[in-house]
Amino acid sequence: MNEKSQSFKKVCGKIHAASVIFLALEILFGVIYLLGVTGIDTMWTGNIWETIPELVRTVTMLLMFNYVRLIFGQLRKSETPFLPEVPRRLKAISYTLIIGGWTYWLSGFIMDALQYFAAIPRIVGIDISAATVFGFMFFMFGCVIWGISYIFARGCELQQESDETL
Numbered sequence: 001m002n003e004k005s006q007s008f009k010k011v012c013g014k015i016h017a018a019s020v021i022f023l024a025l026e027i028l029f030g031v032i033y034l035l036g037v038t039g040i041d042t043m044w045t046g047n048i049w050e051t052i053p054e055l056v057r058t059v060t061m062l063l064m065f066n067y068v069r070l071i072f073g074q075l076r077k078s079e080t081p082f083l084p085e086v087p088r089r090l091k092a093i094s095y096t097l098i099i100g101g102w103t104y105w106l107s108g109f110i111m112d113a114l115q116y117f118a119a120i121p122r123i124v125g126i127d128i129s130a131a132t133v134f135g136f137m138f139f140m141f142g143c144v145i146w147g148i149s150y151i152f153a154r155g156c157e158l159q160q161e162s163d164e165t166l
Helices: 003-038 048-075 085-117 128-165
Strands: none
Touching: 003 048, 048 085, 048 128, 085 128
């Protein structure tokens, strides 16, 4: 095994470990949000309407980190990044971010409108207006990753052609 291959596997292993940690943190945040809705005093205690955007964000991030975990868990054992599962999982990440970002943006927009027009009180800890900004960013990152998934799909085709030629 050459030095570049070892370095590739080492980096993939570190990214895999980080994604597992972030996945666990998102699960913890989700539990804290839900406990806050039930009335247990947390730093994000509030009603369900104010917590909906954050739960949408949490679910989006849970799915994304899980796909990242799956991708890099497989890559750390592989000699090449051009595996058939990688572009499929990258597309899944992109769809998750696009749909989750749009939903996050929409829920934040609706909560802002409700707070303004229906006088729902704003709580400390959940910044609804940030949902619109981060929702748009999720959407844009999803679009970029969607493009990258097509690059990886083409790389897989070239890898297969190269393997068949040898």
